[in-house]
Amino acid sequence: MxxxxxxxxxxxxxxxxxxxxxxxxxxxxxxxxxxxxxxxxxxxxxxxxxxxxxxxxxxxxxxxxxxxxxxxxxxxxxxxxxxxxxxxxxxxxxxxxxxxxxxxxxxxxxxxxxxxxxxxxAHHILEMINSRTNYTDSPYVTLNRRKLNTLSKMQQVSKPSSSSSIINKPENKLEPEPIKKAVELTPTLEDNPLVNKYSKAHGFKVHTFKGLNWCELCANFLWGFTAQGVKCEDCGFIAHSKCSERVPNHCVPDLKKLRGVFGIDLTTLLNAHSSTLPFVVRKCVNEIEARGMDSEGIYRVSGFADEIEALKLAFDRDGEAADLSAYSNINVIAGTLKLYLRLLPVPLITYEVHPKLVAAIQNKTTVLQVAMLRECLDLLPPAHFNCLQYMVQHLHRVSQYADVNKMSPHNLSTVFAPTLVATPAAITDLACEIRALQTLIECCPQIYYGNK
Structure with missing residues (x-):
C-alpha cells in the first residue's frame, strides 16, 4: 500500500x-x-x-x-x-x-x-499535463483495480461459455491471468481485466466542480474557479480537458455504483453524504476501540494487504453497511483506516497550516505550544478540523493503554505524522511534524476541551 x-x-x-x-x-x-x-x-x-x-x-x-x-x-x-x-x-x-x-x-x-x-x-506542470500523461500510472487504475476485477468477474459470470478460467480462480487472487491485449487500446493496459470486455467511449462534458477535485488520469489538481475539467456522464470519470483526450475507450457505466469514498476530497465527500465525519473513520475507530485497544503494536503492525484491499472494496461497495466483524485481525481495520487517511488528496492538516504547525512547536514551553497549536487548528477547514479532532481524541485514548499496546504518544505520532500532516515532497525529516502531533495527542484535553 x-x-x-x-x-x-x-x-x-x-x-x-x-x-x-x-x-x-x-x-x-x-x-x-x-x-x-x-x-x-x-x-x-x-x-x-x-x-x-x-x-x-x-x-x-x-x-x-x-x-x-x-x-x-x-x-x-x-x-x-x-x-x-x-x-x-x-x-x-x-x-x-x-x-x-x-x-x-x-x-x-x-x-x-x-x-x-x-x-x-505553473506552466511547466501544465505543459507536462498536455504532453506526457500516462494512463497506466493514473489513480483510476491504481485505486480501482480491485473494482475493475470485481466487475470483470460479474461480466464473466453472466457469460459461462467464456468464463470458466476466471470462475475457477482462487478468490484471494488479486490479478487476472494475462489476456491478449486489444489492438486499439494503449498496450500498457494489458493487465487490466476490462480491456477486452468493453470498448465504449466516455461521455465527457465540461463540468464545474464544487470543492476540491483531482484529475483521475494525471493525478493533478483540477484548478480554476469554474469549468475546471470534464466529467463522464456514464461512469463519473473526471479529468482535465486535455487529459480526457488520452483516455482509452474504456468507459464502464456500472462502475459509478462502486466509485466509493477512498481518494475523494474530505469536504466534497462530507457534503455529498450530508455528514460531519467520514463513516470509514467512525466505523474503524469504533471497531478498534471495541476490540483493539490492548492489541500490541496497534497501528504500527501491518495487516494483510489483500484483506485491507477487500475491506476497502467493501466500504466502497456497501458504504456504512460494510461488515467489519468479518475481519478478525484488528490490524486490518487499523490498516484500512490509515489507507483512507493516506489517500485523502489534501491531508487533515493542510498545506496552508503545515508551516504554522511547525512554527508552533518551536516554542520553548508546552503552554505556548498548546496555545499556538489551538490557533493552527482554527485555520483548518471545518471538515478537516472535525475529523482531526476525532482522530486525535481517539489516539489519545489509544495512548492510555500504552503499558499494554506499547503505543505511546510518540509511537503513534511517528506512525501518523506522514499520513495526517501535509508536507512538501522535499521534506524528508518529519521530526517537527512528529513532535507537533505528539503534543496534540498528549495535550488533547487542554487543546480540545480547555482543561488545565
Whole structure:
C-alpha cells in the first residue's frame, strides 16, 4: 500500500492558493451604470486613466469601464503581476469571456486571476499535463483495480461459455491471468481485466466542480474557479480537458455504483453524504476501540494487504453497511483506516497550516505550544478540523493503554505524522511534524476541551 502514499499531486493546488484575490476599485458617482455591474463600473474611461487608478493598488485590483460611446462591449482592467491588463467583457444574462460563463463579475475576475497565475507560475506542470500523461500510472487504475476485477468477474459470470478460467480462480487472487491485449487500446493496459470486455467511449462534458477535485488520469489538481475539467456522464470519470483526450475507450457505466469514498476530497465527500465525519473513520475507530485497544503494536503492525484491499472494496461497495466483524485481525481495520487517511488528496492538516504547525512547536514551553497549536487548528477547514479532532481524541485514548499496546504518544505520532500532516515532497525529516502531533495527542484535553 505504500506506493499509494503520494498518488495525488498537490503542486497545482498549492500554486492556486497563492493566486491574488479580486479587489474591486469602486466609483461612487457613476450615472450611467449598467444594471449588471456594480460600483466597480467607472463609465467611459480610456486605458491610460484606468491604469493610473490601479497604479498603486495591489495585484488583483480591478475595475470595469467602457472605452468609448460606440463600443458594444465593456472592458475589464486589472492589475496582475505588477502590470495593467485589459480584457473585453460581454453579458448575455451571465458574464462571459469566450466559452466561460459566470454568475457575477467577481467570479469572473477570481477565475481569471487564477488562470493567469497558473499560466505564469505553473506552466511547466501544465505543459507536462498536455504532453506526457500516462494512463497506466493514473489513480483510476491504481485505486480501482480491485473494482475493475470485481466487475470483470460479474461480466464473466453472466457469460459461462467464456468464463470458466476466471470462475475457477482462487478468490484471494488479486490479478487476472494475462489476456491478449486489444489492438486499439494503449498496450500498457494489458493487465487490466476490462480491456477486452468493453470498448465504449466516455461521455465527457465540461463540468464545474464544487470543492476540491483531482484529475483521475494525471493525478493533478483540477484548478480554476469554474469549468475546471470534464466529467463522464456514464461512469463519473473526471479529468482535465486535455487529459480526457488520452483516455482509452474504456468507459464502464456500472462502475459509478462502486466509485466509493477512498481518494475523494474530505469536504466534497462530507457534503455529498450530508455528514460531519467520514463513516470509514467512525466505523474503524469504533471497531478498534471495541476490540483493539490492548492489541500490541496497534497501528504500527501491518495487516494483510489483500484483506485491507477487500475491506476497502467493501466500504466502497456497501458504504456504512460494510461488515467489519468479518475481519478478525484488528490490524486490518487499523490498516484500512490509515489507507483512507493516506489517500485523502489534501491531508487533515493542510498545506496552508503545515508551516504554522511547525512554527508552533518551536516554542520553548508546552503552554505556548498548546496555545499556538489551538490557533493552527482554527485555520483548518471545518471538515478537516472535525475529523482531526476525532482522530486525535481517539489516539489519545489509544495512548492510555500504552503499558499494554506499547503505543505511546510518540509511537503513534511517528506512525501518523506522514499520513495526517501535509508536507512538501522535499521534506524528508518529519521530526517537527512528529513532535507537533505528539503534543496534540498528549495535550488533547487542554487543546480540545480547555482543561488545565
Amino acid at each position: 505504500e506506493n499509494l502514499k503520494n498518488i495525488w499531486k498537490p503542486e497545482l493546488y498549492r500554486i492556486q492558493m497563492e493566486a491574488p484575490t479580486p479587489k474591486r476599485v469602486v466609483c461612487e458617482d457613476c450615472l450611467d451604470r449598467p444594471e449588471f455591474y456594480g460600483k466597480e463600473y467607472h463609465g467611459i474611461m480610456g486605458h491610460k486613466e484606468a491604469a493610473h487608478l490601479l497604479e498603486n493598488e495591489p495585484n488583483g485590483a480591478f475595475l470595469i469601464r467602457k472605452g468609448n460611446e460606440i463600443n458594444d462591449f465593456y472592458t475589464l482592467t486589472w492589475r496582475f503581476n505588477n502590470r495593467i491588463h485589459h480584457y473585453k467583457l460581454y453579458y448575455d444574462g451571465t458574464h462571459y469571456i469566450k466559452d466561460k460563463q459566470y454568475d457575477t463579475i467577481y467570479d469572473l475576475v477570481a477565475d481569471g486571476l487564477i488562470t493567469c497565475h497558473m499560466e505564469l507560475k
